[in-house]
Amino acid sequence: MTRVIDMEIGMPASEANPNLERIARGRPGTPFPQPLERPEGYGFANYGKVFKARNRDEVPGHKGDDGGLDRLVEDMDRANIACGLLVGAENSATGKIHARYPGRFFTFVTFDPTDGMRAVREFERLVKEEGANGLRLSALYNGVPANDRRYYPLYAKAAELDVPVRIYTAMNYANDRPYDLGHPRYLDDVAVDFPELRIVAGLAGWPWVNEMVGLLRRHPNLYVDTAAHHPRYFAQPGSGWEQFLQFGNTLLQDKVMVGLSRYLFGTSFETLIEDYKNLPLKDKVIEKWLYGNAATFHRL
Known part of the structure; x- marks a missing residue:
């Protein structure tokens, strides 16, 4: 059975802080x-309005009785998902999650960039004492692009601790803020200034796919994940993913990791994994996308 590492697993609603x-x-x-x-x-x-509304109770991991993390791990086991990046967990839950499920989840913590050195010290503590696996940044929420100097102390600490950073990289549809807060161009400055920092561009940079591909070729420690995008669209003509799929099957086959984002699509892990396996990719490349590249990135 195909092994998988999932770069975006939603926190079960029953264990998440709704605030x-x-x-x-x-x-x-x-x-x-x-x-x-x-x-x-x-x-x-x-x-x-932009996306078809979905009843949250129909989405696995968000039902009224969703079984919490216990059931999520059971679902992961059934689909042969070795581990995954858990989104939606509070920083304070990091240690408890690792204690309950050792080796099953990556926890990337997040901070307000205006907190300065207080955030840096807390980041270091969470990594060293609570087992946090990396840093997660999203300009979508705070309106601060990834190359803003207020993030730089956090990037420096991540490089020092040798843990990766996941940066939101895609267009957003929240029409009260700039649409291009997650443009791939912001990653270029970060990768230039911190060449040793492992960076994953979360959500793969759509619709700026060609620029994302160029940056992946340009920076050795820049990777990408496919979270929040259904795999059936990657091979669909006119979808904008043509160059991503072409290079992801050839020159960039070692740079792409899957984010299944099951909580968005109302389907099972197994169905999404099968959709990836049906893409026009070489067999060895499918294994890399599903498992090998993430294992290398996370140094398993």
Whole structure:
């Protein structure tokens, strides 16, 4: 059975802090003490217009009785998913998750870049004492692009600790902030200034796929994951993924990792894995996408 490492596994709703999503999806920038109500359908609410609305209870991992992390691990075992990057967990849950499920999850912690050295010290503590596996940044939520110098102390600490960074890299549909906060161009500065830092471009940079491909060729320690994109579209003509699939099967076959994002698609791990295996990729490349590249990236 094909081994898999999943670069985006959603935290079961029963074990997640619901306030995290509410806060993250609020206004970008500095909070105001007396905000007015926002226009209907504005900001993250626009996602419901752009994408077909899905009943959250239909999505595995988000049902009223979702079985928590215990059931998630059972589902992973059934699909032969060795481990995965768990998104949606609080920084404070890092140690507990590793203690309950040793070796099954990567936990990447996240910080406000305006917290300066306090964030750097807490990042180091979480890595050394709680087993955090890396750093996760998302300009989508805070409106601060990845090349902003306020992140640089955190990048320096990640390089010193020899842990990777996952950076949100894709267009967003929250229409209260710039659409290109996650443009791949911001990664170039980071990779130039921190050449030893292992970086994964989360969400693969769509629709700027050609630029993403160029940067992957340019920087040895830059990788990419396919999270939040259904595999059936990668081989669909006119989807914009043509160059990604071409180079991902050839010159960049060692740079691509899968993020199954099961919580988005309302289907099983097994179905998504089979969809990846049906892509027009060489057999050895499919194994790399599903497991080998992530094993190398995470130094398993």
